[in-house]
Amino acid sequence: MTFLVAPDSFKGTYSAADVAAAIGAGIEDGGGRVIQLPVADGGEGTFDALCRSLRASAVTVEALNSWGEQLPPTAEPVLSAQSVTTADSAAPGLLSSPM
Numbered sequence: 740m741t742f743l744v745a746p747d748s749f750k751g752t753y754s755a756a757d758v759a760a761a762i763g764a765g766i767e768d769g770g771g772r773v774i775q776l777p778v779a780d781g782g783e784g785t786f787d788a789l790c791r792s793l794r795a796s797a798v799t800v801e802a803l804n805s806w807g808e809q810l811p812p813t814a815e816p817v818l819s820a821q822s823v824t825t826a827d828s829a830a831p832g833l834l835s836s837p838m
Contacts, residue, residue: 740771741772741774742772742773743774744763744766744774744775745775745776745778746759746777746778747777747779747780747784748777754777755777755778755779755784755788756775756777756788759775759776763775776792799812800812
């Protein structure tokens with residue numbers, strides 16, 4: 740029998756990939772077949788789950804906020820040669836708004 744193992748992370752302890760591997764190992768020890776698909780709910784671990792599921796790689800990018808100020812370099816997943824998906828709201832300056 741084949742099982743789909745698609746857990747979220749255990750907040751602050753194990754990543755979704757670690758949890759999937761542990762559950763999968765138990766199923767395989769019992770003679771089952773496993774497909775691992777770590778997931779995330781938009782919080783902690785989303786970046787890693789996105790990179791893994793899309794076979795994307797993280798690269799460091801530099802950006803300016805809306806006021807032209809340099810932001811600290813951040814790692815972002817590259818999905819293709821033409822696209823980069825930001826992992827947070829820092830790039831457009833939402834976290835540094837002078838409101």
